Amino acid sequence: MENQNVKDMVKQIFTEYLNVNGHRKTPERYAILDTIYSIDGHFDIDRLYSQMMNQENFRVSRATLYNTIILLINSRLIIKHQFGNSSQYEKSYDRETHHHQICTQCGAVTEFQNEALQNAIGSTRLSKFQLSHYSLYIYGVCSKCDRANKRKKVSNNNKKEK
Known part of the structure; x- marks a missing residue:
């Protein structure tokens, strides 16, 4: 139940961010957000892409992933880390x-x-x-x-x- 509360809260924060900044609220963006908040720990774009491809409801392009990742960083819902040569991300809300x-x-x-x-x-x-x-x-x-x-x-x- 707590995980669902977090997902509801980040969805609300993301919606507010998209509204304030004039971005479209697309189902793909929300599916990406939901997938990220289902991942434990760090992830990279390849892992996120694979996880999204395994879901039957949404298949998203890498460009959509990268663009949405930028929006999620700007809305402070995820953090980007540079570990050596690889970029990894993690959710940041309620952590x-x-x-x-x-x-x-x-x-x-x-x-x-x-x-x-x-x-x-x-x-x-x-x-x-x-x-x-x-x-x-x-x-x-x-x-x-x-x-x-x-x-x-x-x-x-x-x-x-x-």
Whole structure:
């Protein structure tokens, strides 16, 4: 039920944004919004396109997806992230503040929350700037890649000793 309430609220926000800015209210745009708010976590255009193609009611072009994504970013209903070389998006309405860890080796993105970081950023005085929200990206090597790197290093050392 809570998910439906969120979907109803974002639909209302999007409708208001479209009205105020003179954009058409098309069924495709609302289908895209609904699909996005059905996705857990991050997504890219390819994943969104595939999900839309699997739905029987709406088949949308990539151009419609890209154009609608811009409208959804401008209406602050989704956020665009640049993780390394890939653009990914996530819904932003009714979401807890969280941070991102990005593995520079495999590209895995994990979300985490840290109250101390949130408090530190929230209490930071910014000169001539009013903070509304933020994103934090931490780059490094995930534990899975780290273990693989260590195994590879041990294997290479064993080969050198022979």
